[in-house]
Every structure is written in C-alpha cells, then in structure tokens.
Amino acid sequence: MTRFAMVMDTRRCIGCDSCTTACKVWNDLPLDLEFNPVVTDGPNGVYPHLHMVHLPLICMHCAESPCVHVCPTGASKCDDDGIVWVDEAKCIGCGACMAACPYDARHKDSASGVVMKCDFCKDRVRKRQEPHCVWTCHQRARIFGDLDDPTSDVARLVASVRTEQLFAEMGTDPQVFYIIGTGGQG
C-alpha cells in the first residue's frame, strides 16, 4: 500500500514563504487564498537569549479526517493512498468541512463557491513527482513520501526522529509530522 505523508523539519525552515508562493502560483489560487502559510513563533525569550521557530502549515491529510465524515455530498474524499481532496463537481460549498477541520486547511473560493484545499499535488505525486511546495524548498524543510515504504525519507524520519502531530489529541491522526527544534540542529 501507499500512504502519502509529509515531514516538516522546523529545524531547517527559515520562514521564507517559498512554499506558500509556489503552491499559490502553480495552483493558480485566488489572491486571498493560500494552502500552506508559514507561521513564525518568536523570537521568544529574553533579549539577547532568543529562539524562533517557523511552522509551515498545510492540510494534514488526516487518516481520521473529520472533513470527509461531515461532507453531505461525498465531495470530500480520502483516497486509499491517504490523500484528502475535494471533488469540486460534487461540492455544494456548504462549509461543513471547513467547520470540522481543526487546522483551518480548507477555504471557500469566493468566485466559484466551492471549497478548495491542498491535495498533496495528487496528480504529480501519483506520477512519482514531488509536490510543488517540496520541490521549491531550498532548505529541504519539507520532506514528502510514502510512509508505508520503509526506505522512504519520511518513513525513515518518522521512525528515527521524534516528531509531533499537530492537535494529535483530537484523534484525527494527521499524516503531517513535525520535527520541532531550533535552528542549527537539523
């Protein structure tokens, strides 16, 4: 089986927003909409003893995806390879999935009324190409691959380095894993 996942190495991320822009441009997103913003926490601490972490956000492609469960039309799907996506032809723009998503990863396009989200660049990754946000990242802070393939970088990292799932306590089993740490360690 294939189970797509992403690792975010915050020890390497510098908050440059390249991923945000690459996604936006390649997916031709409306100006007010972004699938993968990067939020900066810090600098924190007492000057001059500071630290700062950048957190790249994205749809978590949850294994237990609440957005899929609440969708009344079946537009929100979770495929066998773990990719959560929206069939725009079936979406009625009711917004239930947006309310259900704990990660604010779904957005309604004001022009078409349908809900849009990151789909892990499914048309690319299923052809063994990297998602645009991964390809463009100078820092190699985003690592993408098949969690079921033990030789993949994501599987290796998740097995060997301590990672966190955001809001794991909600039981959504996100398939995006964060290596939390400060710069210089990654």
Next chain:
Amino acid sequence: MPHKRLDDLSDPAIEVRKSMCYFCHTNCGVLAYVKDGEVLAVKGDPSHPVNKGGLCSRGNIALKHLNHPDRINRPLKRAGERGENKWETISWDQALDEIAERLAEIRDTYGAEAVATAGGTLRTDDWARRRFMNLYGSPNGFHNALLCWIPTFMIEAAISGWSPFVSDMANSRIAVIWGANPGASTLPSMRGITDLQKNGLKVIVIDPRFTETAAHADLWLPIRPGADLALALAWINVIISEKLYDAAFVRDWCVGFDELAQHVAQYTPEWAEPLTWLSADLIRTSARLYATNTPGNIQWGTALDQQGRPSGAGIQARAILRAITGNIDCPGGDLMPGPSEEYVVDEELEANEYLSEEQRAKQIGASTFKLCAWPGYRLIADIAKEKWGKAPTAEWMCEANAPAVFRAILTGEPYPVRALIVSATNPVSSYGNSLEVMQALKKVDFLVTCEYWMTTAALYSDYVLPIAGALERPIIHNSYGCSSSLIASQRAIEPLHERGTDYWFWQGLGLRLGQDEDLWPWDNEEEAYYYVVYPLGFDVEDYDEFVEVVGSYFPEPQYYRYRENGFTTRSGKVELYSSVLEELGYPPLPTYVGPVENEQDHPELAKEYPLVLSAGGGFMPFHHSEEFNVRELRYLRHEPYFEINPATAAALGIREGDWCWIETRRGRIRQRAGLTNGVHERVIVTQRGWWYPERGAKGDDPFGALESNTNVLTATDEDECDPISGTWANRGLLCRVYPCKKGGRP
C-alpha cells in the same frame, strides 16, 4: 475554473530551456517550458549547481513578472511636462536616434563627462555600458555598487591582491556570518550552512537583528548598528594579545604584523564594549571561537559596505582577521579565485584603453574617494595585470561617486552633469538620501531610463526604454567579472513585444554616435557570450550549446596558490600594513572612527535622535525595490514594518501595527511598528525598498516612492562617506520614532 493545473508538461512540443532567475544575483537555475514562443511554466532546475531545484518566492513568480500588465512594452517619449506621465509610443530606432543626437550635442557643448549613467544591481551587461561610456568619453558611470561588495572587493584586493570571497565552506570548522542574512537573501547558501551544521560546522552571526540566520547560529552577537569596525579591531587585539594567530603564516606571508600589533594594542575588548554594546567577555569568547576553530571563514555581508565613514577601515580589519588566523587560500578558509585565466573576463570586454587620461581625471568624486575610482583602481589593476595579464572589472570597481554625481547635478560642482542614463535601478528607492536624488532627477537636463515598468525615475524621464527580463535574455554570472567560475543560462524566449536588452541599447547608441562597428562586433548577447566562453575549449558550436552541454564552469578549487608566485601585491605578501592605501593617503592600518552618527561623538544629536537606525537589510519576498507590484508576492507583505523593541514601543506609546514616523536629520518616513524582542531597546530596523506602485503616478509623491522609503533617512554627505571607497551610510544612524496620529507630530 479554480484549481487549474499548470503542470501537465508532457506535450512533446514543449522545449525545456535552461534559464536563470534574475530576481537577485544568486541566479538560481530555472527550467523554462516553452511552446510556440510562450513560456508555459518555470521551475527550479534540480541539476543546477547553485539551487539544486529550489526556488524562493521570487523565482516562482517569473511568469507573473514576464506577463505583468504594468510592464512597459514599447519605447516611450515624453509628450507632456517632465513627470506629467504623458507619453508618445515610438520605435526603438527613433528613440535611439534621438537620444544619440542629444548625447552628441551634450558632448560637443559641455564635454562627454557631462553625461553620467546610474546602474543598479546585476540585471544587465554592464561591460557593455562601460564600453559605451569609454568610447563616448565619459568616466562618470556609477552604480549603488558601493553598498554591495565593491568596497570589500577593492580593499581586500589592495591588501591581499584579490578578494578572498570564495568560502571553502565544506572544509570549514567555523563560519562567521558578518552582517549578512542568507536566511532571507541567499537561500542556497543558507541551505549549505544548515547542511554543514549537521556535520559540526560552528556558526557565529554578527547582526543587530535576531535574523533567520541568527536563529540558526551557535553564537549571536547583537552588535550596535555601525559598530563593526570596533568589534573587528577588538577581535584583532584579542587574537594577537592571546597569541591565537597563525605565527608561521604571519611570519612568512604577511608584512606589517609588528606595526599592526602595536597599533591594535589600544583596541581592547573593554574599549570596544561601550561602542559595540557587546560585553568584553562576549567579544573575547567570540574572537577565540573564530581563531581557534581553524580553518574557518568569514562570510561577506553588505553591512560593512553600508556604514559610510567607518566602512573602509572595518573591511580592512576584517581582511586582516582572515590573514592573521591563516584562513586565507587554504582548505576550509577564504579562497582567492583571481581573474579567470581560462575565459574572457569582463575587464577585457570594457575597452578601458579607449578612455583618455584627460577624461579619467575628470571622474566625479575620484579625488576624494580614491580606491574605487581611477586613482586606486589603476594601482590594483596594474599589479594584477603584471601577474595575471588580467584585472578586476572596471565597471563597478572604478566608478564616479554616486552621491557626488547627484550633487554635481544640483550644484554644478565640480562641473555640471547634464544628462543621466538610468538602467536597472530606481535611484530614488535604491541610492542614499532619496530627497536629494529626487531633486537631481527632476533637475538634470536630460534623463533616459531603461526599465521594466513606470517608476519615479522613469516618470521624470525624457525617454523610457522597455527592457527584457530574465526569461527573455541569456545570462552569464561570474561575480561581477571577478571570479574564475561562471554560471550561464539560455534565453528562454525572444523578448516579448518591443522589449529590448541593455546590450542592444548601449550598442545601438554607440553605433549611432559613430563608435566603430568593429568595436561592437557582437549582434546579440549570445555572440558576445560565445566569445567569452570560447577559450574554455569545449566542443560546442555556439553559446546556446555551451549552456546545454556545459552550463556552468567551476574549476577545481586551488589552495595555497600564493606559495608559487606570492600574493598579488607589491610585496608578494598580505599587506597588513597596506602600501596601496598608504600611497592613496589613507591610514595603512585600520584605524578607529565612529559610526556616522553616534552618541560618543555627537551627544547633542543623540539627545534629539536617541535611537540607532539600521536601514537596508533585505527581507523576503522582495529584493531591493523590486516586485512590489507583483500581487502574488505583495500579498505576503502588504505594508512596510519597522522593528522596534516592545519596551521602547511602550515608552513611546506605540502599539503593534501603529503607523509611525521614523526620522533622521535627512527626513522622515512612515512604516508600521513591528514589535519584536529581536532588536536591542535602542535599535530601530526599517524595511528597505518600499514604494506603492498601485497608487500610480499621482500627487506630490508619485507611487508613494518617498513615503516609506528608508533611503530618505540614509546619509551621503561627503564627510559621512567612507574616505577610502566613498560608500555611504545606511547603518548606524541616529533617529527618532513617533506615532503618526493623523500624519502629524505627537
């Protein structure tokens, strides 16, 4: 239909062209997917040695830039008053004919020196600009290059024969990142640093801001803006007094060590503490960290180039640090490439021999600021030519002093400058003391601008020429013509509409002014670049094939080259005591001088302007004043923010996001307050480059080019500039900050 996929690129009719990004001079490799003359998509080239596939935000908007509705696509001739924004569309032929006619008149009436050209950063073939100017007879080309590496290169060349600007990072035990923030400016080098940290590379960051890079460092030195010279001198003091220097290298390969040791005895860490705002302990610890973790490198950053008066001595002191620790031209140190002995370097394309001594002597500012102008350049070029038969590029390294040219336009001293040709820059945004620059642009008799879009400089011009961007032209990058390596790219598509290249512009003007056709033998960039790379001897038919087959050329790093023929200085050694600087009338040893404005030398001023300003650092996603009209980037940063410590903000009644005035003696600008404990309580850091292209050419401040423009604050008076190089001050100025409250004072 939303969610349109651009990435079905499997069509066999699509040609993949090897282009490069031109939105900063990292020049990342870009694959351009072209069909029927249209670029369908661009993405980072995974095989490119610089970026290995990565592209920052700017690289990703290449097509938005190429097809931007604001792009100027035809030559424009002024149809109303200057600045009225009324234009007649004309042909290139007409534009070049008329400009050439006017330049001929000016030369006949006032002399060729009455024509100056202002450049920006690398976007252009500036050897062609130089060639034009040399053949025309004017010594008055300039860039804002003094803010960016040129003082560094020339001072290091004076001391050690060439700038040791290639860090042998992979073999370094420590990297000192001094006044640079690769984490927001040169992302491929940041990746290199991050990778090497895993293998144990230690990193020191010297920066007033807690930057993206500082956040990744082992040690951050939050220095007072503009105090780098004091820190460098104190490091030398520690390294010599604690005998941490490389005694064998100093003995065999340096001159002036004893004089240096005696000279720096006064510059103790305790002396530097109140100047740098770093504790003497921290100064000692950091100096030991650098000196004992050999081999190590010191990365170049623009900060030392941008401090005005103390810049030159600071650069000199930094160069000495590398030398006395033996970190020069050794594995893991800072390598000196020298000029390429294998391909044609820029200087060989410039036709410098055609500019007479009489005209060279008229270069504006050169009698005051000698090193990066004919008096100093000549000394360095002569020594280099004797050794290599080649010299550093004269364009960039040997120029008129920019602030002095703007003053010449305004005052007529030392003589009037009647015409200014602007290419690849908006001087109002990117040169110092913008209010003065704006006056000069309005006053100069004849103004021509080569641009992508309407800017303030273009607005006040008599002619505006539409310029091709990165996808519409090939590019060779070789560190301003001063490296032994090069990276090269193909033209993805011919220039769209009636856009042209700067090479086309200078060649066209030159031929119309009667310059010899044999001196302009290349019909286009590809022909000229083939001439450049031909001596490399690759089996290729033309430049395009060179890029396809070879692409970039990096000779194997060579270590200890000086052991064969010595350093390229008069003594054959690293001149800690510099004979070139001494001959030009400057202190041969780095000698302390305070920041342009500081609380020790100017206590009264410090009462009125109690905060210390650092202006000019880069931030993502913009580069200089570029891309502010690209919506896909602007949405990331809608408005300008300056950095202020929360304690200072609270004392001044400033809350997060408040619009505030930031004021120096030159003028004031407004930006929003960004509260961060990443800066010292007395430090203010403004964002550079801001203008508001969306406002159009209306009102008293067209495009809002002055409103939030950090260069309104910067200092360019003659006594504020570095006497050696002539660079002006963006860092270490005194300022005050107060909330706007409906635009007035509190």
